[in-house]
Amino acid sequence: xNDFLPTVSIVIPTYNSHNILAxxxxxxxxxxxxxxxxxxxxxxxxxxxxxxxxxxKYSVDKICYNPLVVEExxxxxxxxxxxxxxxxxxxxxxxxxxxxxxxxxxxxxxxSEIVGSEPLFYSxxxxxxxxxRYCGLIGGDxxxxxxxxxxxxxxxxxxxxxxxxxxxxxxxxxxxxxxxxSKKIPTMGANGFIVRQNNLHKINYRPFIHTDIIFDLVxxxxxxxxxxxxxxxxxxxxxxxxxxxKKIRRAQRYNPKxxxxxxxxLKDPKLSLFVLRTLxxxxxxxxxxxxxxxxxxxxLLHPFICFLALSTYATKTIMTIVHL
Numbered sequence: 001x002n003d004f005l006p007t008v009s010i011v012i013p014t015y016n017s018h019n020i021l022a023x024x025x026x027x028x029x030x031x032x033x034x035x036x037x038x039x040x041x042x043x044x045x046x047x048x049x050x051x052x053x054x055x056x057k058y059s060v061d062k063i064c065y066n067p068l069v070v071e072e073x074x075x076x077x078x079x080x081x082x083x084x085x086x087x088x089x090x091x092x093x094x095x096x097x098x099x100x101x102x103x104x105x106x107x108x109x110x111x112s113e114i115v116g117s118e119p120l121f122y123s124x125x126x127x128x129x130x131x132x133r134y135c136g137l138i139g140g141d142x143x144x145x146x147x148x149x150x151x152x153x154x155x156x157x158x159x160x161x162x163x164x165x166x167x168x169x170x171x172x173x174x175x176x177x178x179x180x181x182s183k184k185i186p187t188m189g190a191n192g193f194i195v196r197q198n199n200l201h202k203i204n205y206r207p208f209i210h211t212d213i214i215f216d217l218v219x220x221x222x223x224x225x226x227x228x229x230x231x232x233x234x235x236x237x238x239x240x241x242x243x244x245x246k247k248i249r250r251a252q253r254y255n256p257k258x259x260x261x262x263x264x265x266l267k268d269p270k271l272s273l274f275v276l277r278t279l280x281x282x283x284x285x286x287x288x289x290x291x292x293x294x295x296x297x298x299x300l301l302h303p304f305i306c307f308l309a310l311s312t313y314a315t316k317t318i319m320t321i322v323h324l
Contacts, residue, residue, distance in 0.1 A: 006085040148271065199220075
């Protein structure tokens with residue numbers, strides 16, 4: 001692994017992130033990886049705090065202004081500026097869990113079939129807020145997608161990283177994944193996703209909606225990825241209230257007409273099952289399963305977060321129908 005050290009461009013969209021960006025950049029600068037092979041690109045949406053001062057303190061290589069603010073357009077700008085073999089998408093609220101994280105994540109690219117790699121787990125620290133630990137336990141910030149089967153990180157009550165059909169081979173350090181069909185893909189492509197730059201430039205990556213990126217890559221025949229046995233910390237929110245606000249903003253911004261790939265169907269029987277499980281509090285059974293696998297009192301949030309997700313998406317659907 002030490003002999004295979006490709007160059008890596010790290011794209012980080014930012015906006016008013018002074019309270020977490022320093023730790024993110026410190027993690028990157030402390031990597032056991034040649035710093036001359038790492039290019040850090042900050043795409044900032046016009047921060048009004050000292051985000052850019054922190055970026056300069058850690059000697060980032062390129063800083064670009066994102067007039068559209070949102071990260072989907074910021075990542076596209078970062079791709080335009082990237083000059084290295086691989087492009088890594090790390091968010092401002094991501095923390096790398098070990099000093100050899102980059103080495104582990106780029107190792108699968110020795111296999112010419114693999115177009116992208118991604119951490120298998122969401123990790124967390126015991127001192128992190130309960131909502132951060134909960135998201136790490138279920139493998140994402142949305143139990144709705146877990147129950148529909150379109151998650152992409154290991155979930156401790158399903159004991160799987162996805163329910164979508166894939167062929168996978170265990171190589172010890174990572175799972176070599178072959179996605180069978182672009183109509184059913186996991187929600188890959190964010191929070192530590194690394195991809196070959198030459199493959200990325202063959203598709204339209206503007207805006208960078210991560211599921212659309214995977215959809216387009218698979219449609220071009222680039223359907224082999226690696227799920228590396230390493231984690232990444234995603235500091236979703238400091239409190240349940242902040243988490244709720246983010247969920248509501250995401251639901252308000254969501255527009256299926258702007259997406260090439262949409263895994264949500266109101267006719268999906270799994271959707272009805274999710275509604276029943278949530279309303280009848282059967283999600284408590286999954287709390288018990290998960291707690292047995294990885295004990296943490298953060299599991300107690302699960303029924304509440306399920307209800308929050310259901311009510312948020314139901315409200316969005318009703319409003320969309322009313323405005324048709």
